[in-house]
Amino acid sequence: MTPNDAQLQHQITSQVSQALAEDIGSGDITAQLIPSDENIKANVITRENAILCGKAWVEEVFKQLDQSVEISWFAEEGEQLSANQKIFSLSGNARSILTGERCALNFLQSLSYTASVSREYAQLVAGTKLTVLDTRKTIPGWRLAQKYAVTVGGAQNHRVGLYDAFLIKENHIMAAGSIENAVKQAQTIAPGKTIEVETESLAEVEQAVEAGADIIMLDNFSLKMMEEAVSTYGDKVKFEASGNMTKQDLLDVANTGVDFVSVGALTKHLQAIDLSLRVVKN
DSSP states (O other): OOTTSHHHHHHHHHHHHHHHHHHHTTOOTTGGGSOTTOEEEEEEEESSOEEOOOHHHHHHHHHHHOTTOEEEESSOTTOEEOTTOEEEEEEEEHHHHHHHHHHHHHHHHHHHHHHHHHHHHHHHTTTSSOEEEOOSOOOTTOHHHHHHHHHHHTOBOOOSSSSSSEEEOHHHHHHHSSHHHHHHHHHHHSTTSOEEEEESSHHHHHHHHHHTOSEEEEETOOHHHHHHHHHHHTTTOEEEEESSOOGGGHHHHHTTTOSEEEOTHHHHSOOOOOEEEEEEOO
16 A cells, blocks of 8 residues: 555545644634745654654645645655654745644654554564554544555555455354354355454364365464464464464464464554654745
8 A cells, every 4th residue: 555546645635634624724823923925944853763654644735735835855755763863844935834834743743653663563573474464443534544654664454444355253253153154155245355254262263264264363362272273274274363462472473373463553552753843044
């Protein structure tokens, strides 16, 4: 997923439009203290180490607000930033720059945080076969943005939503009557879509394999149970470990041989990297 994807680009445009509207409202009254024709230059720096993410959102803010504002970047998307590093500069109308400042930084600091967390998790399992995945535990309205930030950091996306893959969980199985029935129905509803089944025991793993699941989620399995599932069925199906996974768990999980681990913490705890904008004289 990149900012060039039509779905993500649409979200960038709409997110920025909404953010500017709620911030500016009927007009930025404080900006009116500045002469309308005054130009300035401003630098944005990070106060802490981070992975840069969100350049497209910053650019969209000033595209919608004032296209005459010039943006000069000093770092690339996905680059490791060091504390006090200059990220970009803005040159142009003072009112426009100061009006757009907060919206631009809100997007950049939030997405950079998600990318930074993603990088931490991905680096912990570098060199193993384990792939770190995100989940659907995202901030409402920020799904695509956060999933993009996850990929910038180095982890990968699980399904984007309820439409692009099946994840058959306990309640679905109960409603369908059995794992076998649920998988058969899924194959009929959307042929070719990936079918993942959540399991809570080795007996359910066997049922899911026999039913034809593509991926089996091992929910809150012990490390020993993960190893047994992989050694028995690893040549037939992919396995995903799940259940309150922390950074401390990852290497042990990787050593069991499972293929994926899903981590809700990549997106459900949205914080902000400390960024600062400082005006310099033109």
